[in-house]
Amino acid sequence: MSNCSTAGPLDSLRQDDYELLARLAQRYYIDEQTQDQVAREFGLSRQKAQRLLKRARQAGVVAIHIEAPSWLRLDLESELRETFGLEEAVVAVAQANADADREAVAQRAARYLERQLRDGSVVAVGHGRTASAVARFFRPVDRLAVTFVSAMGGSPGADAPTNPNEVCRALAQGCGGRAESLYAPAYVEDAGVRSQLLAQAAVRSTLDMAAGADLALVGIGGVDDDCTMVRSGCLSREEVTWLGTQGAVGDVLGHYVDLDGRPLASPHHQRLVALPVEHLRRVKKVVAVASEPEKPAAVLGILRSGVVDVLVVDETNARAVLQAAARPRAGTATGRAPAGPMVPATRYQPSPAAKAATLSRAGRDAPGPHRR
């Protein structure tokens, strides 16, 4: 894979100009003279030489090419960064199957974490199969005094290793750091229980610590029947399906968003025990991992919500997300209710216990991919 700087109108230059530009560029870029020196040589002022050199680059007389290894997708990564205002995007080259894709993504994410973490770092951790896989690959060369904090409650059901607490433990084990568990379920019966729980010192202190994290590692969840929320037993298949009918496309730490990145105030949200989005936003580097084959919509929505700073994703999803993002999206800043999947709240009896009325979807913070 390779990448070039933008090539411009190479022909709109007269011969003489072209010659000057090329010669100037040769002296500056290849022979590594200073701008002052080349200017002197060509009988120009330094500023003029600088302007000409800039023009040479714009015009494509100077082409800078990165001889990247074939397994890097620097162009996709740049496109993701630019499209969604990300700080960093890492694309894992497509593998033979979904499992291999996940492993590849996890590996790249692990490498990224290893580079970022320092002694004393605090990492807020979410759940998910990919996040869990990250922990398996996370093996820094030397021990790191890093604290991993659960940023979401656990689940009673099966599929234990994808639990935030478990992921934390595995990550801490990988580097000789500390794991701070959140002793609470991801979803409780109702808002009342939730606020009681949040009042507990043990819960509150963990969430506070997560809120002060330097970095967050979260998985992007989907709304399909096989998503982590369902697999882990946090939500029932029906609940997730219903969320989908409400326009939800995916979540981060249980915070569901629609395709335009707007948070979805579903009744479930009242029952969620996790780091609030506003707190998550305050974390300097929110690293999201995503790799399942049916994730493009989830990733797109989450990226548009602007919570994510760093995305680690497989090549297939990356391409799909960029393609989807290129299509003009339904009304966002305009305030119009989007068409298509965004149906108004319908009759759904929330869940065995949650009785809170279906909330209107008005009055939320503006989405937009950029935030700081």
Added chain:
Amino acid sequence: MSNCSTAGPLDSLRQDDYELLARLAQRYYIDEQTQDQVAREFGLSRQKAQRLLKRARQAGVVAIHIEAPSWLRLDLESELRETFGLEEAVVAVAQANADADREAVAQRAARYLERQLRDGSVVAVGHGRTASAVARFFRPVDRLAVTFVSAMGGSPGADAPTNPNEVCRALAQGCGGRAESLYAPAYVEDAGVRSQLLAQAAVRSTLDMAAGADLALVGIGGVDDDCTMVRSGCLSREEVTWLGTQGAVGDVLGHYVDLDGRPLASPHHQRLVALPVEHLRRVKKVVAVASEPEKPAAVLGILRSGVVDVLVVDETNARAVLQAAARPRAGTATGRAPAGPMVPATRYQPSPAAKAATLSRAGRDAPGPHRR
């Protein structure tokens, strides 16, 4: 024609290092982030990022390519610059025939002069067909108050337009500047006449002015039967032939040198009325033009003498000179008398009048291509 920065050992890097280098380079060179930003992003110190970027360039991960027009020979020019320590080298692409070559060289030289000259500049001027052709192409966009000074005497014979005085006049006309003629023949009868002539205010003042020039435009002369010295009647065919047998390969302003660039103290030198080489060396930019097909040896010798700062030459000569220079040359700094064409002084009755004994070739300034 194109040119790349040195490609290094691209394979001696591990995958991870390679990835880091490529990604760093992408962010810095393509996305135009500052080193500080990319360092921050990758969790490195600025210095480390800088070192890695440098390594990326050395290793060839970053390739800078100049998209030069096909009629530029930047690679040859760089090679000439480096081989002979030139400040600048301009190679005119090969044309259909020798005349066209000369025109091309003259045109490039004229463009170079136009770029270099400023109001108030003083230019010392030599003779020759190419120099004369330069004058024909010399047409700056706006008038320039430049003084062109003859740096060598004239010739009584035919081929008037190649005379320094004529070249000066033509150049001055080209830009609306002033021409300062040297009212003396290039070669006089004997050393006595020469010193008398040099004592004349008119001659001395012109040569003084030439000595103080900001730039010099000189032709590189050969030692063949058709060289300018012969054509213009300055020297007889026999005299030039004899100079050749003495090891002379070419001249600048009548100062002949051998293939190693050492000045040749021939009897003719005693009779020459021209700016002395030591003075010529003091001129900041000595621009030499050369274009005849039989010039490689002359150009090589002159370049090795180190008088020239800027060379404008045709492609054929450029290649021939570089090829010849690549071959190990006969003893130079070693002091041994070079083999081959360098025969010891032989019986030659200098000329109708010059009676000075053939001089030994000992005790000259060190040659070497570099000087300042």
Added chain:
DNA sequence: ACCACGCATGAGCAATTGCTCAACGGCCGG
């Protein structure tokens, strides 16, 4: 012919970059 607009120009300054240097740490030999 005059004026207004706009682009090019070079001065000066702030940011970025490259380099030097002392300190650190790991590695090898004693």
Added chain:
DNA sequence: CCGGCCGTTGAGCAATTGCTCATGCGTGGT
């Protein structure tokens, strides 16, 4: 096991670079 050596690191500084601004020149429109 200890000491010296080499490679690596980041601090600090000097050089280089990029940018902003006031000025001037040319161009085109009254």
